[in-house]
Amino acid sequence: MVSPHPIYVVDDDAEARDSIRFLLATLKLDSITFRGGAEFVERLESLPSGCILLDLRMPTIDGLAVQQALVERGLDWPIIFMTGSADTPSVVRALRTGAVEFIEKPFTDEQLLTALHKGFVELKKRQAPPQRAAS
Numbered sequence: 001m002v003s004p005h006p007i008y009v010v011d012d013d014a015e016a017r018d019s020i021r022f023l024l025a026t027l028k029l030d031s032i033t034f035r036g037g038a039e040f041v042e043r044l045e046s047l048p049s050g051c052i053l054l055d056l057r058m059p060t061i062d063g064l065a066v067q068q069a070l071v072e073r074g075l076d077w078p079i080i081f082m083t084g085s086a087d088t089p090s091v092v093r094a095l096r097t098g099a100v101e102f103i104e105k106p107f108t109d110e111q112l113l114t115a116l117h118k119g120f121v122e123l124k125k126r127q128a129p130p131q132r133a134a135s
Contacts, residue, residue, distance in 0.1 A: 006047075006050040011054075052078065056094070057085065100119050
């Protein structure tokens, strides 16, 4: 899987961020890490479109609040939520608001790569020019 778009890893757990960044680097995938939702939201305006690996539970600004910030800014970037403790209402809310996948920690490399593939396919669809109807 090669993509011209970066993968944003937003997680307050340094070990998780480093592990994901290492895996993505071995696959020659460009990733940018953020220590939490607030740091990511602060930089949103200067970032190119990409896929987001987003932790659900973080202090200050959680994953659902980050997702809402993207919606408010009109940034339709695919989000793959990650969590160690999912509750049904949060999962439903995330998916209804446009998340493309939800994976539970600890996840396998294969689960992560499958989710990222789905995210990049979705990003390509979302960025494609609208098809005009034939007349």
